[in-house]
Amino acid sequence: MATDVSVEIADTALAAEARPLVERLTADAVAGKLAAQDATLWGPDAEPEASIRLSWTTLAESSRPLLAEIDALRAELHADGLDRVVLAGMGGSSLAPEVITGTAGVPLTVLDTTDPGQVADALAGDLDRTVLVVSSKSGTTVETDSHRRIFEKAFEQNGIDPVTRIIVVTDPGSPMETAAREAGYRKVFTADPNVGGRYSALTAFGLVPAGLAGADIAGLLDDAATAFKALSADSDHNPAVQLGAAIGAAHSQGAEKLVFADTGSGIAGFGDWVEQLIAESTGKNGTGVLPVVVENADAPGYADAGADATTVAIGPRIDTAQISTTGPLGGQMLLWEFATAIAGRLLGINPFDQPDVEAAKKAARALLDGPAGGPAATPAAVDGSVEVHPSGDWASAGVGTVAEALRAFLATAPKGGYLAIQAYLDRLDDASAAVLRTELARRTGLQTTFGWGPRFLHSTGQYHKGGHQNGVFLQITGDSEADLEVPDRPYALAGLQRAQALGDGQVLADHGRPVLRLHLTDRAAGLVELVKAVQTLGGQA
Known part of the structure; x- marks a missing residue:
């Protein structure tokens, strides 16, 4: 049986900051206008795009x-x-x-x-x-x-x-x-x-x-229909208005990241879906909200979140969650869609375009169209089964080992910035790579995201280029045991995968962001060596 969605803002300071925003949004009838697909809510520049992007509300x-x-x-x-x-x-x-x-x-x-x-x-x-x-x-x-x-x-x-x-x-x-x-x-x-x-x-x-x-x-659909009744109401009790206001209030106070943990929602993988929704909708014009999906509420980045982040529980409230949302999947999806669109209004951005996504695609295409999928990259160092490929001048002094490269690279991260780990690997057979998020978050104190490439290019990739420019980017690529030709195309999958990694890395470097690519010549051995190198970094890199 369908049940309502709900939002609880447990952090009293955040609730106080959000309250006047809730009142303003309610007075401006934003929820009702959004439900009625009013394209003027995000200003005249966004109106042409918004006018053809609002049918999701119904x-x-x-x-x-x-x-x-x-x-x-x-x-x-x-x-x-x-x-x-x-x-x-x-x-x-x-x-x-x-x-x-x-x-x-x-x-x-x-x-x-x-x-x-x-x-x-x-x-x-x-x-x-x-x-x-x-x-x-x-x-x-x-x-x-x-x-x-x-x-x-x-x-x-x-x-x-x-x-x-x-x-x-x-x-x-x-x-x-x-x-x-x-x-x-x-x-x-x-x-x-x-x-x-x-x-x-x-x-x-x-x-x-x-x-x-x-x-x-x-x-x-039944669950979404039930939620719509509450989410479209111009009321201070509207969960989407409360959530959107909390996101906007937190961002205005410097908490530009939302850290998600599932606390028993019964929803499988919700964080991966909401990550794209928030990052691609808000990460533009040098602003935005970065979603950070963690393994559980005890994970580094959540239990020890700093002033740059707001903790969100998907499911029952826990003590360390500043915000919690509950409800069935259809309702939660609609809740976060409404809230993200409302937060976009507060942030002053258009939540329906993705102006920076195409850059990485163009760079990858240029590499694919070049000879043999682009020039072969010469590593700055080789350490066991791991090749070290730094981008930018941060490693100009030279690095001889993976651990040295990681130390030099992580030292470039600004205070309050973030680390994005991008694994261009097999997310089933190479699933152990995900442990790097926990290991590096614990040792750096940085909010740390983990994405499988090229999957994340259609998700957080927009935020990386268009959002707050305080990220550092660790790419992990690997040799493939066997390749697959793409029929009637001049490339195989391994070449496409490589071009996507190098293309995105090039665009990030062009944005002035530090990039370190670690290439595994033997995936199984290289991942073990990489984790061991991370573990030598100590408590803070």
Whole structure:
């Protein structure tokens, strides 16, 4: 049964700072105007974009016609013995379905990677039972296009007609819709074009793959519909107004980071979804709110959060949480969408554009189009299975070991800044890399994020370039045991993955940000060596 969402601001100082903002937002009828899709809320410069990005507010009702269509297709697929769903999508096209299916406890294989090993593992599943959902607003997303090409070839090589196994979710009138209908793919779903990717959880982008996998998407919409009643009210008790005001008040006091821990919400992976929503919506014009997702409420960065951060509990309140939010998944999604849009108004930014995302894509494309995927990089040092590649003049004195490089690199981090760890690896087979977040956060005292590349490029990548320019960036890349060619393209996945890492690193360096890339010539051994090097740093690097 659907239950309401709720927000509690337990920090009395923060609650006091937020109170006048709540009163102002209520007096200005911001919640009601947002629910009514008023594009003027963020000023005249944002109005053209906002006017075509606000249909998400009423998706709890407008998406209902999709339910019968999805149910019918799922029944048809099961009748044909097709019950394994693989999703090719990036950003909102993968993050929302992953949290929906994870919470529902139903299997969904998500491909939002260019790592050849991870893609090969997905190919190794039972193709006789597999359908591929190709999900992209434009259809030109390089990762998703590569996955489609690779799976089409694999289906053909196994005597399977690809058009019977491919389902497309895209915007109406997109190049992908045209190509999909010409190809005769099994089913084409078009989503509401007036919804941006990070707000698209309750559109076809979230509902189709999750529903085909077996999640209760009708219940998800029911929960969102229940929450909408409270979130659209112009009242001081509106949870979204309270939350948006708290985020704005904290930021005005220098707490530009939100640190998320799950405290028993029953929602799987909510932090990864809300990370994109907040970072990509607010991180621009040199301002914004950086989400930091930690392992639990005892993790470094949460239990010891400083004045630059606000702690958030997703689930029941705990003593160390300054803010807590509770409610079912559909309600929580809508709550944070409303609150993020409201916080954007308080921060004076347009929460619906992403002006800095394209830079890394262009840099990666330039490397791919160059000879052999770009020039070979010469490491500044080689330490065991780890090559050291610094960018910028911070290591001009030279470094001989990984530990020395880390010390020099971390010394560039400004007080109140943050460390972003970016792992261009296999997030399943190389999952142990995530321990680096805990280890480095504990030793540096910096708020520390961890992202899998290129997944984070469609998420926090916007904040890294457009938000507060106080980050330092640790890239981890690695040799692949085997590669995968992308059919009818002049590159393979390993080359694409490398170009994405180098391209983003180049853009960050061009922004004047310190970048250290550590390349693992042997992934398993290199990760062990890297963790050991981090552990030599002591309490503070």
